[in-house]
Amino acid sequence: MTTNIFQDLYAKYKDKLSLPKPWDTVVISILNVLLTLPTFIIAHHNFLELDTRIPIDRILLFIIIFIVFHYILIAIKKYIIIGVFIYLVMLFYGTLVGGYSFYRVYDDYRSMMYTMGDNPYPQDIIIDKLLPFPNKSKVLKAIDFTNPKVRNFALSATTKHFQEAKQIKGYSEYRSIIQSFAVFKEIKSRWNYVNDPIGSNYIATASETLQHFSGDCDDHAILMAAGVKAVGGIPRLIHTDAHIYPEIYIGTKRDLENITFLIRKVLFVEESKGKQIHYHIDERGHIWLNLDYTGTYPGGKFMSETILGQLTLND
Template identity: 60%
Template sequence: MIKIKKINFQGLKQQFQVKKPWDDVIIFVLNILIAIPVFIIVHQNLINPNWFLNIDRVVLFIVMVVVIQIILRFLRTIIIFCIILYVLVLFYGSTVGNYGFNSVFEDYNSILYTMSDNPYPQDIIIAKLLPFPNKSKIINAIEYQNPKVRNFAIMATSKHFKDVKGYSDYRTIIQCFAVFKEINSRWNYVSDPKARDYIATATESLLYFSGDCDDHSILMAATIKSIGGTPRLIHTTGHIYPEILIGSLTDLEKVNFLIKNVLFTAESSNKKLFYHVDERGQIWMNLDYTATYPGGPFLSEEILGALTLD
């Protein structure tokens, strides 16, 4: 009985075994498909040692590729099962976890976008390849479900642009601009303690409307998200600032008209709007504390990372 089972297993293994040289080709492709998302997950949860030219990240990726290659070659006789397992893991991530088919597609799309000859060189976002500073602390500090945060946002929408008519499709964006106006008109820049990053929560910043760039970004993101807007934080060299999702290029034209002719006519007069276009063609507009109108000039244009709050 034992001998029969052994024969059946050997026959099953031979049936699913891929012949040379296609097994090497499949192993290489599968290695890359696995290595990229695993690298993205791992490196974003590691402390950044700030090696020159991010050599540490290059070394990490090479080590991961080598390790995965060895594992796959060891399992080459059951490579079909490895592919099935990979698909099952992504299926589980899509249904239960936070990283699945859609996340993998967007990560590959981002990588191809950064490699392409796109018309927005300042928009090459390598958030997938560099860790966002203080990511977990910042996410926890964006208390968009806190009643104090939402009540402040509601107050701002009642104070500014309440009587704007004829733009129902852009009501949420207009209300987010009201929040921007209220915060930026009251914000007082105060530096962190020397040689230490102090991450203030949104409710803490509501007390005195004071803090540095990350405190401002946290408060802006929390209040915008609390009333239905989609914010994200942009990390540049020595600076963090918030942006808001506008939509398509058609939406940008409408919002541009609103800013220049209805909402911020004096502040934006004869001035340019600044925004970024992501890898999916979506428009994100600058809401930095240095700006007097949405889409004001960037304090720093080189993007090192983006943290989107879906």
């Protein structure tokens, strides 16, 4: 009986809720572009590209995706206004309660379009925006930077390393970053790589890892992120196809120049001698310095450049 009532209501109002001409064409065109662009970028990153003077394969790929979405939207156009209305309500609710908001939609699309430009520091930001960070809730819980053991370890590292940096002009501006480098140096000097048990992806908390300074790449990344966070730095974790490593927020290109000077001339003189400083620039122009255990100094060489996701701890 209840089912029949809903069916009657749907039959009565479905034509009224469908878009009148020419608005149906306008809405379909807008939705088509919004769906085609991110789908094309994902396909562009994951399909082999022909080495031709004119990127015919990419042009055809875009056209095919556009046509497919066009026919799908045409087929369901009677239901589009309902879907758009529900979507807008969800975004409005997210804006009010701090969830997925209108700004987040804009920000995600801006990030996607950034990857289509001539970016000299290629990152797969589009994948980052659409794929979840692996074990995100467990990883966030494991970064227990407020734990007294983690906080005390980070403080001891800052008193053990780089006290001479206090004499450098501009030290106060980069205090948290330099102290984060002290945490990096202490962890690096004591780290012992140990694989997880076979068939298991064991995620240790930072306070647990402190007992033996041992673990795999995600354990190191979690400990490093917790230590950096404990002294006021802003860390993020980068997920690649086979690796997780930490980075620290540096700021602008001017900040990078100053930090590079400190690394090369004061803090890691021997370790960085004649070597390159490696970093990423995100879609907002923010610079992030590599803190992976594979390097002997902040900004060491990346193990992998293919970024599948990132998790930033800036709260």
